[in-house]
Each structure stands twice: as structure tokens, then as C-alpha cells.
Amino acid sequence: MKRELDHKLHLRNIKPTAMRQLVLHVLTEQSTAISLPELEQIFDRADKATLYRTLKTFEKNKLIHRINDGAGPVKYALCQDTCKCQPEDLHVHFLCTKCNQTYCLTEIPIPDITLPAKFSFENVNMVVKGVCANCAI
Amino acid sequence: MKRELDHKLHLRNIKPTAMRQLVLHVLTEQSTAISLPELEQIFDRADKATLYRTLKTFEKNKLIHRINDGAGPVKYALCQDTCKCQPEDLHVHFLCTKCNQTYCLTEIPIPDITLPAKFSFENVNMVVKGVCANCAI
DNA sequence: TCTGACTTTGCAACCCGGTTGCATCAACTT
DNA sequence: AAGTTGATGCAACCGGGTTGCAAAGTCAGA
Ligand SMILES: [Mn+2]
Ligand SMILES: [Mn+2]
Ligand SMILES: [Zn+2]
Ligand SMILES: [Zn+2]
Numbered sequence: 292m293k294r295e296l297d298h299k300l301h302l303r304n305i306k307p308t309a310m311r312q313l314v315l316h317v318l319t320e321q322s323t324a325i326s327l328p329e330l331e332q333i334f335d336r337a338d339k340a341t342l343y344r345t346l347k348t349f350e351k352n353k354l355i356h357r358i359n360d361g362a363g364p365v366k367y368a369l370c371q372d373t374c375k376c377q378p379e380d381l382h383v384h385f386l387c388t389k390c391n392q393t394y395c396l397t398e399i400p401i402p403d404i405t406l407p408a409k410f411s412f413e414n415v416n417m418v419v420k421g422v423c424a425n426c427a428i
Numbered sequence: 429m430k431r432e433l434d435h436k437l438h439l440r441n442i443k444p445t446a447m448r449q450l451v452l453h454v455l456t457e458q459s460t461a462i463s464l465p466e467l468e469q470i471f472d473r474a475d476k477a478t479l480y481r482t483l484k485t486f487e488k489n490k491l492i493h494r495i496n497d498g499a500g501p502v503k504y505a506l507c508q509d510t511c512k513c514q515p516e517d518l519h520v521h522f523l524c525t526k527c528n529q530t531y532c533l534t535e536i537p538i539p540d541i542t543l544p545a546k547f548s549f550e551n552v553n554m555v556v557k558g559v560c561a562n563c564a565i
Numbered sequence: 566t567c568t569g570a571c572t573t574t575g576c577a578a579c580c581c582g583g584t585t586g587c588a589t590c591a592a593c594t595t
Numbered sequence: 596a597a598g599t600t601g602a603t604g605c606a607a608c609c610g611g612g613t614t615g616c617a618a619a620g621t622c623a624g625a
Contacts, residue, residue: 292616293596306609308592308601310602311602326582327582327583338603338604338605339604340583341602341604342445343584344602345582359498364581364583365582365583370511378568385547393604396543396544399541399544402534402541404520404539406536406556406558407533407535407536407561408561409560409561409564410560410564412556412557413525413558414558415555415556416498416540416553416555416557417553418553418554419541419543419551419552420551421547421548421551422547422551423546426548426583427546443572443573445573445574447573447574463611464611464612466609474575475575475576476575476612477574477575477577477612477613477614478573478574478575480611480612480613481573481613482573500610501611502611
């Protein structure tokens with residue numbers, strides 16, 4: 292277990308401190324994305340700034356990606372092992388309006404868009420809102 | 429001029445107060461979306477809460493729509509006259525990474541997505557990032 | 566025209582997510 | 596052991612967003 296976490300950190304060139312192991316452990320347990328405030332509640336003895344900087348480090352090193360679903364705080368989810376956070380790694384996200392959980396739809400790539408003349412493409416964010424399978428009646 | 433603004437307000441069932449006329453006037457002048465903090469700077473004598481509630485009223489009555497481009501504050505842009513803020517009215521937005529302006533690409537509808545089983549669709553937000561025509565070299 | 570109900574505005578204060586400065590602590594190098 | 600670097604903890608701050616409340620404005624009915 293701990294081995295695998297350390298390995299994941301190592302692959303992304305992140306030094307395996309105790310804090311980082313704990314945070315990564317929590318992240319791997321989630322089936323949906325998690326925000327900094329949620330993380331604060333899970334570790335109620337940990338410092339917000341440390342958690343914040345841990346997420347920053349993870350994001351910079353492409354261990355996690357940030358998701359802006361438009362509903363409150365930014366959320367984070369683990370990247371796939373092969374992810375380089377390039378356009379081809381981008382996928383659709385889904386925000387459930389009932390449970391407020393945000394899902395990575397990693398198998399759904401974002402469709403191509405034809406931009407107006409002289410507009411160049413760098414990146415794209417696509418969030419679908421609706422009701423998730425868990426919340427469906 | 430003032431006639432047209434009042435007419436727009438009337439069409440959306442918004443009482444034409446002085447404040448609302450001023451804000452709508454500013455909104456019609458913009459070619460890109462504008463945030464509440466930006467609006468505060470334009471009217472530096474106006475109260476933030478009043479501007480805030482004015483935007484809320486406009487949004488509720490579908491005179492403007494909110495754009496969450498993931499870069500700082502929420503921005504707002506005028507809806508088309510025919511807009512009912514339904515899925516068919518949704519369009520792609522474009523955030524320029526150089527000038528930080530957000531464009532409504534009203535002629536580009538958001539492509540359909542096939543969601544996983546039991547996930548239902550309500551809404552979608554799509555923001556493309558890149559460099560706009562004005563900032564292109 | 567006066568009155569009372571309702572809406573809008575202005576001001577102040579607050580909330581919360583995000584961010585930073587700084588001192589301390591831990592790990593690693595020489 | 597001493598020095599260097601990076602990580603952590605704590606406190607404070609910032610900015611966008613939001614609310615409570617009283618004053619001002621609007622307007623219909625008496
Ligand atoms: Mn994702
Ligand atoms: Mn738009
Ligand atoms: Zn759900
Ligand atoms: Zn631009």
C-alpha cells in the first residue's frame with residue numbers, strides 16, 4: 292500500500308513526505324473529485340496551508356488535475372498514470388446537481404471545436420451538469 | 429438609446445430603474461464578458477451590493493448569462509434577444525490567455541456528449557482557452 | 566393629495582476559498 | 596557538526612461573493 296503511494300510520488304518526482312503520503316492516500320480513496328475545504332475536514336488536525344501547498348505540488352507535477360465545475364471551490368482528482376495533462380489527456384467532467392459530486396469521465400474525450408478565424412486553441416474545459424447514476428431514481 | 433435599453437428591460441420584465449439602465453448600458457457596450465469587480469471599477473461611485481443585485485436580477489430574468497471561465501471572478505454577458513437560457517441556447521465561450529477577455533462564441537453550439545449509463549443531462553459549460561484574434565501576432 | 570405596501574438602494578459587516586510571510590523543523594550534504 | 600535546502604505550521608491577509616438592515620423611492624388605492 293504505502294509502497295504503491297511512494298511509487299506514484301516517485302514517478303512524478305515528488306518527495307514522499309508523511310503529509311504527502313497521507314494526502315495521496317485520501318485522494319486514491321475517492322471515486323470523485325475533492326476540494327481543499329473537503330480535504331481540510333478529512334484531516335481536521337492538518338494545516339490548511341500545508342494541504343494547499345501539497346495540492347499545488349501534486350498539480351505542478353501532474354499527479355492530480357484541477358477541475359473547475361463552477362459550483363464552489365476548485366476540486367482535484369488523480370491523473371491517470373499515463374497523463375501528461377496535454378490536450379489529448381483532457382476529458383469531460385460531470386457535476387451531479389443532487390449530490391454535488393464531480394466525476395472524471397476519463398473515457399469521454401472532449402469533442403473538437405472549430406474556432407473563429409485567428410483564434411488559437413490551447414486548452415478546453417467541459418463540465419456537464421445533471422444527475423449521476425447514484426442519484427438517479 | 430435609452431428607449432432601447434428600457435425596451436430590453438421591459439421585454440424581460442425588469443423595472444427600469446436608473447441603476448439598471450446604467451448597468452445595462454455598460455453591458456451593451458462590451459464586446460466581451462464582464463465581471464462584478466470590473467463593473468465596480470467602471471462605476472466607481474456605485475455600491476457593490478447594488479451592482480451585485482442588479483446582475484442577479486438581470487440573470488434571473490435571462491437578460492444576461494453567467495460565464496465561469498475558471499480564471500477568477502464570474503463574468504456576465506448579454507443574452508441574445510431570443511435566448512431562453514435553455515440547452516439549445518448554450519454556446520462555447522473562449523478565454524484569451526493573453527488579454528484575459530472572455531468571448532461568447534454564440535455561433536458555436538456545444539457538441540453533444542454521450543454520457544455513461546444512468547447519467548442524465550441538464551446543462552453543460554464549455555470554455556476554450558487560447559489566444560484571441562486581437563492578441564494573435 | 567395623502568397613506569401604506571412594496572421595491573430598490575446604500576452601507577456595513579460578514580463568510581469563505583485561496584494565498585502569502587515568516588519562523589521553525591526535518592532531511593540531506595559537506 | 597555545521598550548513599543548505601525544502602517542508603511544515605501558524606497567523607494574517609486578500610478578494611469575490613453575500614446578507615442584514617435601515618433609508619429612500621415607487622406606486623396604487625383611499
Ligand atoms: Mn478529471
Ligand atoms: Mn455567452
Ligand atoms: Zn449524484
Ligand atoms: Zn486576447
